[in-house]
Amino acid sequence: MDGLNIPLNHILLLSSLLFCIGMLGLMIRRNIIFILMSLEVMLNAAALAFVAAGAYWGQPDGQVVFLLILSVAAAEVAVGLGLVLQVQRRFKSLDMDSANRMRG
Amino acid sequence: MREIIWLVPLIPLLSSLALMLGSASFSRWIIGGLGAGSVGLAALLTLLSGIDFLAQPQPYQTTLWTWMQVANFSASISFYFDGLTLVMMSVITGVGFLIHLFSTEFMQEDASYARYFAYLNMFVAAMLILVMADNLLLLYLGWEGVGVCSYLLVGFWYQNSANGQAARKAFVVTRIGDTAMALGLFLLFTSLGTLDIQQMVVEANNLWLVGDMLPVVACLLLLGGAVGKSAQLPLHTWLPDAMAGPTPVSALIHAATMVTAGVYLIARTHGLFLLAPSAMMVVAVLGIATSLMAAFTALMQSDIKRILAYSTISQIGYMFLALGVGAWTAGIFHLMTHAFFKALLFLGSGAIIHCLHHEHNIFKMGGLRSKMPVTFWSFMIGSAALAALPFTAGFFSKDQILLQAYQLPEYGIWLWLAGLLGALLTAIYSFRLVFVVFYGKANTQPDKEVGWRMAMPLSALCLLSLIGGYFIIPVQDVFPEALHGHPAHWVEYISISVPLIGVAVAYLLFYSKRLNINPLVQSAVGSKLGEFWRIGWAVDRLYDGLFVRPYYAVSALLKSESVDGFYALVVSVNQCVNRWLSQSQNGQMRWYLVSMVAGLILLLTLALQISPEAS
Numbered sequence: 001m002d003g004l005n006i007p008l009n010h011i012l013l014l015s016s017l018l019f020c021i022g023m024l025g026l027m028i029r030r031n032i033i034f035i036l037m038s039l040e041v042m043l044n045a046a047a048l049a050f051v052a053a054g055a056y057w058g059q060p061d062g063q064v065v066f067l068l069i070l071s072v073a074a075a076e077v078a079v080g081l082g083l084v085l086q087v088q089r090r091f092k093s094l095d096m097d098s099a100n101r102m103r104g
Numbered sequence: 105m106r107e108i109i110w111l112v113p114l115i116p117l118l119s120s121l122a123l124m125l126g127s128a129s130f131s132r133w134i135i136g137g138l139g140a141g142s143v144g145l146a147a148l149l150t151l152l153s154g155i156d157f158l159a160q161p162q163p164y165q166t167t168l169w170t171w172m173q174v175a176n177f178s179a180s181i182s183f184y185f186d187g188l189t190l191v192m193m194s195v196i197t198g199v200g201f202l203i204h205l206f207s208t209e210f211m212q213e214d215a216s217y218a219r220y221f222a223y224l225n226m227f228v229a230a231m232l233i234l235v236m237a238d239n240l241l242l243l244y245l246g247w248e249g250v251g252v253c254s255y256l257l258v259g260f261w262y263q264n265s266a267n268g269q270a271a272r273k274a275f276v277v278t279r280i281g282d283t284a285m286a287l288g289l290f291l292l293f294t295s296l297g298t299l300d301i302q303q304m305v306v307e308a309n310n311l312w313l314v315g316d317m318l319p320v321v322a323c324l325l326l327l328g329g330a331v332g333k334s335a336q337l338p339l340h341t342w343l344p345d346a347m348a349g350p351t352p353v354s355a356l357i358h359a360a361t362m363v364t365a366g367v368y369l370i371a372r373t374h375g376l377f378l379l380a381p382s383a384m385m386v387v388a389v390l391g392i393a394t395s396l397m398a399a400f401t402a403l404m405q406s407d408i409k410r411i412l413a414y415s416t417i418s419q420i421g422y423m424f425l426a427l428g429v430g431a432w433t434a435g436i437f438h439l440m441t442h443a444f445f446k447a448l449l450f451l452g453s454g455a456i457i458h459c460l461h462h463e464h465n466i467f468k469m470g471g472l473r474s475k476m477p478v479t480f481w482s483f484m485i486g487s488a489a490l491a492a493l494p495f496t497a498g499f500f501s502k503d504q505i506l507l508q509a510y511q512l513p514e515y516g517i518w519l520w521l522a523g524l525l526g527a528l529l530t531a532i533y534s535f536r537l538v539f540v541v542f543y544g545k546a547n548t549q550p551d552k553e554v555g556w557r558m559a560m561p562l563s564a565l566c567l568l569s570l571i572g573g574y575f576i577i578p579v580q581d582v583f584p585e586a587l588h589g590h591p592a593h594w595v596e597y598i599s600i601s602v603p604l605i606g607v608a609v610a611y612l613l614f615y616s617k618r619l620n621i622n623p624l625v626q627s628a629v630g631s632k633l634g635e636f637w638r639i640g641w642a643v644d645r646l647y648d649g650l651f652v653r654p655y656y657a658v659s660a661l662l663k664s665e666s667v668d669g670f671y672a673l674v675v676s677v678n679q680c681v682n683r684w685l686s687q688s689q690n691g692q693m694r695w696y697l698v699s700m701v702a703g704l705i706l707l708l709t710l711a712l713q714i715s716p717e718a719s
Contacts, residue, residue, distance in 0.1 A: 030694070
């Protein structure tokens, strides 16, 4: 662990950069597959911050939470892809706006 | 026989129901027979129980069933039968039967023959309930029942909207009085605890002293009802308009029976009125004022039925005068004789109208004496009785009223003088009618003479108008002794001679035309005054300005719902905000997300702005 001494600041910066990219993707993309991918990016950005913080403080908690996030992400993808299939079948499209039925 | 008096109102009621339900399948003979026959049967039963009563003059009370019972209030369907009831029942069924018989010919051509008799029978039933009721609540039921029948019959020819207007006016104006009467009933019940008339009078005498406040208020409220129903000042305006109904209806309802219900009410509750001398004085003054006012108006009318209508108002004014001075027996006696001769006059005018193609204007008649002898003699006798010429029915009753008014201390002489003036006017206008219609040049030819179904009632009523004054009505046990003492002979002579003077004046004015008052009539003041009398002292115009127009103005103001405007504003603001906010709920996930991020950035910026040292 000695050779690779990256300052915490940099990791956190990378993490928030990734988070912002994910969120931007979420806001801009309309295709559901891409939305799911953007969500993965955001989750991993958060997980990265946890791992980095755990390493910085010398605590195992960060890695525990990383594992939790990993499993939550897996579950989310499983459910999300199932929904994607349903959306495709019902609306013959993956455009999220076409699934909007509200007449606000 | 008096045990069966409950049948008397029941028979016309059943007949009315039968006519309403089965009229489609009945022939005209059955309808007429049912309509007139049921009242005839009721008259027969009244006669039988009357004979029984005269043999044994004991009041009889019968309870059929309990109508309603709530806490300590109970009202029953029960009838009270005494001399006063007997007089009223005889008038209603007797005169009523004659008028029904007359109607079978008068209404022969009418399309709604069955409807007419259904209403008329219902009226007789309601009127009988009114006079037979043992408690004021049942009396009120009959009171409202006759009001409804009057409304239905005034507006009988409903295709003409003016008739409907007259019917509504009659109903609404009497309703003002009825409301006062209902308040009177509430007051009597809350203070005396009963509405049973006999008990009520006993209780009132226990609780109240002569001149107390409560009996005065209660009596004035009852008087309000009586004034409305009997067309006295200030609620008399409906009666002349009510002449829009068929003429036999005017004879039965608006001359003989219903309009005298107010007189009956006051006579029946005389025990209360005796406790309120000031209320009695109001009755007397109202009566004589109405009597004079209506007599002046009758002088100027040209519609034969309106003359008789104002004359009815005037004569009922005499009855009120009698009640007000405590001459109860004389008042009821005048009620009876008036029913005879006024029904006669109305039926006579009905015969003229029937035979003269529905002509109402007396100046378009003339010279009918030789062409319609039966009608002429009816009118002659009726007018003589109305004018109170000696030995006719009206003479005995009106004479009694005037003499008893004269004997009243203090203001009695003034009432007597005013009554004499009224009697003079009565003689003038009634013989003006006779001279104008039956003498002179014939302007319209009658196309028929009356048939037997019209002639028979006319002759019977002629007979009653002649001999009715010799009847002795069995009310000596009902009313307290009238004022005693005999006034000086000259008073009586004056009372007798005044109507004769009136007839002479009418003769000079309208028959020989020796007395020429045209310059007086055509002068500026004379024509104004005449016009003022002709429109009934402009009371209708006064009410129009005082009540009707302001009511319309307020209605027009409220029609735009200015009060609702404020609440409508609240609603529209809510709807506007709702429309605006619901824009944000558009289902666009990305739009939600962008708003969330924007909000987050905003909040973070604010947090950093407020506490810069925390970062």
